[in-house]
Amino acid sequence: MATSTDPLIERPVSRRRFIAFLVAGPTLIAAARLERPAAASAAGVPTSQPVDEYDLSDLLNDAAAPTANLIRVVIEKDGSVSFAMPRAEVGQGITTAAAMIIADELDVPLSQINITLADAEPQLVFNQLTGGSNTIHSIYDPLRAAAAAARGALLQAAALYLNQPVSQLSTAGGAVLSSLGQTVSYATLSTKAAVSKNTLVKPNLKPHSAQQLVGTPQRRIDALAAVTGTKVFAMDITPPGALPTMVCRAPTLNGSARSLNNEAEILAMPGVTDVAVIPHSAHINGGVAVRAATFGQCIDAIRAMQVDWAPGTAEGMYASDVESQLIKSELPMTPALGDTIDERFVFNFRPGDPLETNCAVAVVTKDSAEIWSSLKAPIWAQEKIASLLGMQVSQVTCHVTQGGGSFGRHLFADAAFESAVIAQKMGKPVKLMWHRADNFRQGRVHPMCTSRVRMTYSGKNIIAFDQRHTSVATDFSHGLGEILSAYAATLPDANSLGYSQSIFLLTACSPYNFGPTTQLLEEVYPYDKFNTSSVRNIYSPDVRTAGELMVDKMAALQGVDRYQFRRDYARDARMVAVLDKVAEAADWGRTMAPGTAQGIGVHREYKGYAACVVEIDCTPRTVNRVIPNGYGGPRVTKVTFVVDVGLPINPLGLQAQMMGGSMDGIAQALSYSLHLEDGYFLEASWDDTAYTRQWNTPPDVNVIVMPPTTNEPGGAGELGVAASMAATAGAYWKATGIFPTRFPINYAEPLWFTPYPTVPPIPASPTTEYASVIAQEQADKAAGRRAEREKHAHHTTRHAHHSAKRKDH
Amino acid sequence: MPTHTFILNGKRVSVDCPDDVHLLWVLRDLLGVHGPKYGCGLTVCKACTSLINGVSVQLCGVLVGDLKPTDEVLTIEGLPGSVGKALHPLQQAWLDYDVAQCGYCQPGEIMHAVALIEEAHAAGRRVNEADLDSFRNVCRCGTYFRIREAIKAGEQMMIDQGLLKKPNAYDPILPGRELKREHHHNRAAR
Numbered sequence A: 001m002a003t004s005t006d007p008l009i010e011r012p013v014s015r016r017r018f019i020a021f022l023v024a025g026p027t028l029i030a031a032a033r034l035e036r037p038a039a040a041s042a043a044g045v046p047t048s049q050p051v052d053e054y055d056l057s058d059l060l061n062d063a064a065a066p067t068a069n070l071i072r073v074v075i076e077k078d079g080s081v082s083f084a085m086p087r088a089e090v091g092q093g094i095t096t097a098a099a100m101i102i103a104d105e106l107d108v109p110l111s112q113i114n115i116t117l118a119d120a121e122p123q124l125v126f127n128q129l130t131g132g133s134n135t136i137h138s139i140y141d142p143l144r145a146a147a148a149a150a151r152g153a154l155l156q157a158a159a160l161y162l163n164q165p166v167s168q169l170s171t172a173g174g175a176v177l178s179s180l181g182q183t184v185s186y187a188t189l190s191t192k193a194a195v196s197k198n199t200l201v202k203p204n205l206k207p208h209s210a211q212q213l214v215g216t217p218q219r220r221i222d223a224l225a226a227v228t229g230t231k232v233f234a235m236d237i238t239p240p241g242a243l244p245t246m247v248c249r250a251p252t253l254n255g256s257a258r259s260l261n262n263e264a265e266i267l268a269m270p271g272v273t274d275v276a277v278i279p280h281s282a283h284i285n286g287g288v289a290v291r292a293a294t295f296g297q298c299i300d301a302i303r304a305m306q307v308d309w310a311p312g313t314a315e316g317m318y319a320s321d322v323e324s325q326l327i328k329s330e331l332p333m334t335p336a337l338g339d340t341i342d343e344r345f346v347f348n349f350r351p352g353d354p355l356e357t358n359c360a361v362a363v364v365t366k367d368s369a370e371i372w373s374s375l376k377a378p379i380w381a382q383e384k385i386a387s388l389l390g391m392q393v394s395q396v397t398c399h400v401t402q403g404g405g406s407f408g409r410h411l412f413a414d415a416a417f418e419s420a421v422i423a424q425k426m427g428k429p430v431k432l433m434w435h436r437a438d439n440f441r442q443g444r445v446h447p448m449c450t451s452r453v454r455m456t457y458s459g460k461n462i463i464a465f466d467q468r469h470t471s472v473a474t475d476f477s478h479g480l481g482e483i484l485s486a487y488a489a490t491l492p493d494a495n496s497l498g499y500s501q502s503i504f505l506l507t508a509c510s511p512y513n514f515g516p517t518t519q520l521l522e523e524v525y526p527y528d529k530f531n532t533s534s535v536r537n538i539y540s541p542d543v544r545t546a547g548e549l550m551v552d553k554m555a556a557l558q559g560v561d562r563y564q565f566r567r568d569y570a571r572d573a574r575m576v577a578v579l580d581k582v583a584e585a586a587d588w589g590r591t592m593a594p595g596t597a598q599g600i601g602v603h604r605e606y607k608g609y610a611a612c613v614v615e616i617d618c619t620p621r622t623v624n625r626v627i628p629n630g631y632g633g634p635r636v637t638k639v640t641f642v643v644d645v646g647l648p649i650n651p652l653g654l655q656a657q658m659m660g661g662s663m664d665g666i667a668q669a670l671s672y673s674l675h676l677e678d679g680y681f682l683e684a685s686w687d688d689t690a691y692t693r694q695w696n697t698p699p700d701v702n703v704i705v706m707p708p709t710t711n712e713p714g715g716a717g718e719l720g721v722a723a724s725m726a727a728t729a730g731a732y733w734k735a736t737g738i739f740p741t742r743f744p745i746n747y748a749e750p751l752w753f754t755p756y757p758t759v760p761p762i763p764a765s766p767t768t769e770y771a772s773v774i775a776q777e778q779a780d781k782a783a784g785r786r787a788e789r790e791k792h793a794h795h796t797t798r799h800a801h802h803s804a805k806r807k808d809h
Numbered sequence B: 001m002p003t004h005t006f007i008l009n010g011k012r013v014s015v016d017c018p019d020d021v022h023l024l025w026v027l028r029d030l031l032g033v034h035g036p037k038y039g040c041g042l043t044v045c046k047a048c049t050s051l052i053n054g055v056s057v058q059l060c061g062v063l064v065g066d067l068k069p070t071d072e073v074l075t076i077e078g079l080p081g082s083v084g085k086a087l088h089p090l091q092q093a094w095l096d097y098d099v100a101q102c103g104y105c106q107p108g109e110i111m112h113a114v115a116l117i118e119e120a121h122a123a124g125r126r127v128n129e130a131d132l133d134s135f136r137n138v139c140r141c142g143t144y145f146r147i148r149e150a151i152k153a154g155e156q157m158m159i160d161q162g163l164l165k166k167p168n169a170y171d172p173i174l175p176g177r178e179l180k181r182e183h184h185h186n187r188a189a190r
């Protein structure tokens, strides 16, 4: 990976300017903040959209700027460097990237850098929100500035100590070196360089060409903890007295518990210590909470509960009802001024579940509360918890734990709220964890939506592109919403638009020169009818999949190759570059066997560009594979993904993000969804929701990270989904001849699972006859039936499985 | 309350709790062993996968009352010790390929990979693509491709380090057993 300035690549100078401080303290502490960037000049391209001038990344940056002075780098007495990152690490690798940035600027080995996750600090205000894939983009410059200021102070201190001019000194390996061959470690200098009052300094940032780590592939700094099982997630934290706690939830979406009718019986169950009825509200999912010695005993207790439920928020509703409402609410198209192609695409509800379910630990006393949870908006959570408990904000402490994935869900703090309220009601510390079935059925989902796309053309010319996106309302009542309202004045057309519209305008993008382009959002239902969140990622996967399928269709109509057509209409050079690269690397246009095909998709967002080519296998042999208790269907056999994020910090981390995004894109195109029937979602397990599994993982994945194209690192957490989803959908059309308009593509197929009942709301944990299994094994062994066993060696060929019939409810 | 005794990561442990508590909770909630993770409690996601007597099992589907005092439970915490090293070769391969993202699924992935490789070699062959496709562990972060790469690399390291017994000398494991059980119980539970 090239790190130095490549003369062939024009790299615009960063618009940002920065100053730094030395902060009074016992050892050296350096801090930095950004000044507000100057307004960007108009892009001046023939098709101009709001997103060209000012996108979501800019918004989050500007919001973070006034308080970014609290980005502090501390040189500890042992010479190590600490940075409490005001962001959540949920698997996206931002701690590793931050460590690389600091190590580079300070000349300290990566191993001597300790990154922790900062507790909620109200004075950070907006600068403590992990969303919109914005983290690296917004902290890159302040972090460099702070680290550079620290390096400058260390050099000054060393100059005094060695009695030599700074010009004769340099830094390397966590020490200052003199031209005479002397070495002073940062450990020695850390207290000498400390200041007694805050001092403004001008940091001397290294040129990009001197960065040795930034831009090179580095493994995750928490990898060892992950593979040894020592990485600490919220449920691995046990303050004294905190016992497992779960909630019995309603049989319909957001139903509210009226009463528990067999409380005495439940309290008498083994291990159970407490029960409490928790009413449903906009912030608390609620139900009947139970605390016990083990989670297993909570599950048993929940299954035994007899609860009186009030109706939910989607009582009696089916997905088809939502679809009609969406279609009815669609904003009209303006009259077309030429020939058109026009399609409506339907995107069903899909889960936003990470593998770790919603969970939080809460210790609440009369006058204080302490919460541990993976929180992407911890300040907002802290304020809300204070108000839920009737406390002052200063009485609430929120610790941000490592998250087992997030995908947008941890912008909300559902488990943290619930845990606080339950702990207060029971008067005891709790470790609250959601059951997986509840996480799917009552948790936050990607809102169902439709996207109608019309392309207008005259002969060979495309003269207009119009998209009407209609969605179940997305809940933005978390910290992102607060940013938007505070910065409303800076938003395009903010006065006439709500939060969702603002986000839509800031992210929506058609990266082509198709003439006048309109993309409009309309929402249906109140934001709390369905539990939604901006599941990885906000609107782009659906908006872009709909758009890219129409591009494929138009290319076919015009008789132009799909790659060439995109290239002809691409709005800028960076888009052309990723397109060319992906076409070359994927061997675009190679001859494919019948039933298989290539597909291509591009996307531009978060200051980054992505292009993806997939190959799909839709042959009957593959589609009809028998997967016990699971969904097989078409298989993407190869993914080639090219990404340009501007300035790549850690290409290895970026590759991981794009791979993960592609697995998401494949799932969202082909199989991953929730079926709304009679007021609740049918899916309750991973086998039901059909997220990508190994049997649908492409055996061939190639992610190419483009060399630096700017001096600014763009976000990457979500960039991978839209292009891969669009490419998969397009490949499916080519392979089968069926133009997909409903997603995921398998949505209307007979269910491949038998839905679990809703009463009791969570399934029993399987109880294996472990002893008899062992006995069977020994009997087998004695009988020497080795050959027989060999025959059954592969799980995927066992247990012929027939699509289960849907149960009547 | 009954006392249950079994061998956990090479050490004999005893725990007082009812027979019908699943081993995942006995380990996590009562013994403070946090390597095995909860992802479903239905033997579906495989985040809690560990080895019992060398067999890959989901701890969320095993009752503590079914364990015999001689049964050996191996979790990710005990894996390096089981080969007398600081890291098991598969853990090293996982590091080499920078497999983990959030890391939540990875203890279960690694433990099942150990069993998968040992099973294949017990049958006198190497891990093949069908084996990899049979891997049911959910990784919501989508690290699947790197898991495939790391398994192949880890298998080679295990061969090089002499950790895989020769075919036939190995005490065979009943392939597919775990799945049969799961199949049965998923049906029963609904």
Ligand code: FES
Binding pocket: B037, B038, B039, B040, B041, B042, B043, B044, B045, B046, B047, B048, B049, B058, B059, B060, B061
């Ligand atoms: S928690 Fe055991 S398999 Fe999911």
Ligand code: FES
Binding pocket: A091, A355, A404, A405, B100, B101, B102, B103, B104, B105, B106, B138, B139, B140, B141, B142, B143
């Ligand atoms: S690494 Fe996050 S679930 Fe697998």
